[in-house]
Amino acid sequence: MRRLVRSSLLVIVALGTLIAPIAAAHAQDKTVEIPLTASNQAFDPAELKVKAGQAFVLVVTNNDPKKAVEVENKDLRIEKVVPAGKTVKIRVRALKPGTYIFVDDFNPSAKVKIVAE
Amino acid sequence: MGATFVVVLREGFEAALLLGIVYAYLTQIGHAESRRYVTIGGALAVVASIVMGVAVSALSGPLADIGPDVIALVVIFGAVALLTWHGWWMGRHAREMRGDLQRRVDEAHASQQLWMVGLIAFTGVFREGAETVLFLWGLMTQLEDVSGWTALAGGAAGLIGAAVLGWLVFQGGRRLSVQRFFAVTSVLILFVAAGLFSSGIGRLQSMGLLPGGEPLWDTSWLLDDHGSIGGFLAGLVGYRARPSALEIIGYILYLAGATALVLPGLFGRRAPRNGNNVVEPATPSHV
DSSP states (O other): HHHHHHHHHHHHHHHHHHHHHHHHHTTTTOOEEEEEEEEEEEEEEEEEETTTTTTEEEEEEOOOSSOOEEEEEEETOOOOOOOOTTTEEEEOOOOOOOOEEEEEEEEETOOOEEEOO | OOOHHHHHHHHHHHHHHHHHHHHHHHTTTTOOOGGHHHHHHHHHHHHHHHHHHHHHHOSHHHHHHHHHHHHHHHHHHHHHHHHHHHHHHHHHHHHHHHOTTOOOOOOOHHHHHHHHHHHHHHHHHHHHHHHHHHHHHHHHHTSSSSSHHHHOOOOOOOOHHHHHHHHHHHHHHHHHOOHHHHHHHHHHHHHHHHHHHHHHHHHHHHHTTOOOBBBOOOOOTTOOOOOOHHHHHHHHHOSSSBHHHHHHHHHHHHHHHHHHHHHHHHOOOOOOTTTTTTOOOOOOOOO
């Protein structure tokens, strides 16, 4: 029993140390927010321009009333579900100049091209 | 239909593989009755996935933004810890078994650890579980037309396909000799864990909690991790066509450390074969 209490405490502390910096990073987020809409199996706009070397936040709104969307870019290790009718913020780290394709992993024909320059 | 089949098969494959190994493992050590721990762990993970899927759909704001990331990190690093421990434990038992092939693992010694096997099953299923729930849920809400039904059929076929793969692993694992099975799964699990560990590092980088993130090299011309073989290897051993420096370092360090921990038991010295057939006493475990 005592071991159980101790291990749950450990888990809580570990979770806290994990959440705190992430929450702090989110709270003082003054980074640019870029809106993106998903509906009808496509992203709107289909192409976005961002500043290279500067982190930004992708604010993805899923307008589909039923289908969830999973915004994914494997190279950037981004994989985030946006449930139907929801808006989710996705932090994207500073990018080198170039073109980055994000897909909807649940519907690979939906793509958005992000150009960092 | 084909697309939904692939999505569900891919999400379900890792879970099926882990379950197949763990089921075969329990059979191999003569604890077939303890497979219920695994079944319970897997079933609880399905429930947790549904709860998580509902929560993600219901919540909004910062909790919905970072909550799934935090849970994903906890599950990834939790799974790495469990798999490492599991590999270490299996390696130790392989050594004991070489002393007396027919001898079954000491009952009390083993049962003390078996709830951990259930936990491994839980993390394996839960890892991609919530996403799969959300995806299948989306399919189920579109049943009013024919394409909705074929999409759902594809999703169901994907689940079945993943289950069949897990079952094949289970059947294959059962037929291998005990030592070979232990050697193969111990090494495989180390690579799975190394892949998970480096993917956790990659996630921390993408969230800005670790520096860097630029790819160090690009082998997508040789094997693309978006393709079927590359994607399979990505899920299994963490293959990345464009890995970051930290991910590579993490992968190598993990593999080196875990190998030092596990392999001496697997391929190290033989247990002494005494004339009076005394078996080495198992060292007490502290878990």
